[in-house]
Amino acid sequence: MFVIRPIQEKDFPELLKIAEESGHGFTSLPVNDELISNKIKRAEASFKSELTEQKQEHGFLFVMEDVATGRIMGTSGIESYVGLDDAFYHYHLGKVVHNSRQLNIYNTADILTLCNDYTGASELCTLFLREEFRKGSTGRVLSKFRFLFLAQHQERFSNTVIAEMRGVSDENGDSPFWKWLEEHFFSMDFPTADYLTGIGQKVFIAELMPKYPVYVNLLSKEAQAVIGKVHKNTEPALKLLKSEGFTYKQYVDIFDGGPTVEADISQIHTVQNSDLFAVEIVNELESDKSVIIANLSVKEFRATGLTTVMNMDAKTVQLTAEYASLLNVQAGDQVRAALLK
Template sequence: MLVVRPITPQDYAALYTCAVESGYGFTSLPVDEGLLRRRIARAQEAFAREHVSEPGEEGYLFVMEDTATGEVVGCSGIEAAVGLTEAFYHYHLGKVVHHSKSLDVYNALETLTLCNDYTGVSELCTLFLREPFRVNQNGRVLSRFRMLFMAEFRDRFSDIAIAEMRGVSDENGESPFWGWLEQHFFTIDFNQADYLTGIGEKSFVAELMPKFPIYVKMLAPEAQAVIGKVHNNTRPALRMLESEGFHFRGYVDIFDAGPTVEAEVAHIKSVRESQRLPVRVGTPSETATAVILCNTKLADFRAGKAAIEVGEDHIVVSQEVADALHLQADDQARFVAL
């Protein structure tokens, strides 16, 4: 069974493998030993804080493990509140109107304005599933379980959640959007800029990024064409988030112009439709329902795909599922239809 659980220091080698395999443009998983170890330590701190009444600096990082082999096959994370100590940048896609009544000229022009509008919101991040395991809805589980975690531990997260989608880049990791910025404002390539951001070295953004709105029409055509567009490998993740109620509000990444989508946490489909019921351990009926199921513990959190029988005031899970998700009879569990 594939089970999602909090990351531990013993998972470092597997997390490093995920970072290598994630490739260019995956900002939150840079191939950097120091940063990856710090992320693990920071996650352990977050899971150890039992009493949290509002979102802060906590970063929750999980891994998906094959319980049959002990192999870690993917990772997924949530930032409780972004931008509290380090600026969190986006470009906002807006419009300005140039109008001359006397000449009968009216031009509505798109602009990109550097902003920090998402400061303090929660972020779904660091979602990566290794290639051989992208089957049987495993990716859906690895993404959506986070919504159950947020529903269960509501006070730890903001009222708004966002997810940054990887933008368009070629097989060499080069971004058409960054290519234009590099030519006019920077002397570092996309991969270096992306890596520096991933390891927390963001001061160059404030120092070198243009402070005034950029007219989109000034960009090279190939740069204009990718604004708000996602990398081909990211399309399934975007479709899944859209089905959960996330929407694009005109905010794009400052490096590759990939879209950021947002939703009110209370209105996310998996949050809204999840249920919390006590557990009975037994044999689910033949009409068992396929769900994403999790326990309600923090440091000992477990989640996974399961077939359960849903009664009026309880659910029935198999002994195998109970063991894998650290559930006992009468424990509370949260679930949502898969």
């Protein structure tokens, strides 16, 4: 049994361990005590925040906790809006045509153009499940519960939701895509550039990044081969997001070339297929449907995954007293739920 809840100050040691375990390329969790502490404080403030008419960059960071042991199994987050305070960069992969009618020559070339097109979007981020817990449906729940939060609190988020997928890099943190940029523009290795971005020092991007479109065919063959490709550990996450309706529209990370996928919040499958259900307390759960369930709170948010009876016609869902306590709900209270598969 596990519960997903807002991160708390007491989770600092475990979150630091997760940052260390996640490795290079996991920009949203830099291995830095002060920054991780600040990230937790920001999340705590975000969960306590009142809804305002003005858009605010809130960071909702959650942890999955093993109820029996109290261990933190993984983490997952949502940024309400990105790029409002600091520039949010991507490369857009487009094309240019070189055409000479006189010489009867027509060539197309792929180009990478630095842009801020996703400014103001909401972002799914910081998804990491520790290796020992990667079994059963835990990974799907840790990703998908966020769609219940988005569905219930849409007024806090943008219509466009994105997810930056980790690009290709080796066990030493070397990125073929960055290697070319490093050689010609940055004189800085990938882990260092990745770390600086993670701690919020992004000025160097505007200062050193090439100002004009980069012709892809000028990159090394190794760099060209990884544009829009994901790290092997990220493939399951990408597959899940695609099944939810996220699509790749030729935007890639400026460091490792990994793809960014997007969806309209109203078109995300779990958002569309979630609904409000009244809680029905039972002594024992019957094996019926695998579901994800969340209460309707922001500050005291709780979610979990279980197999139970969910009556689509009566709009009721069965919980034992233990599960109801886990979700901070009582008989008759409403929860938001959706089928896991």
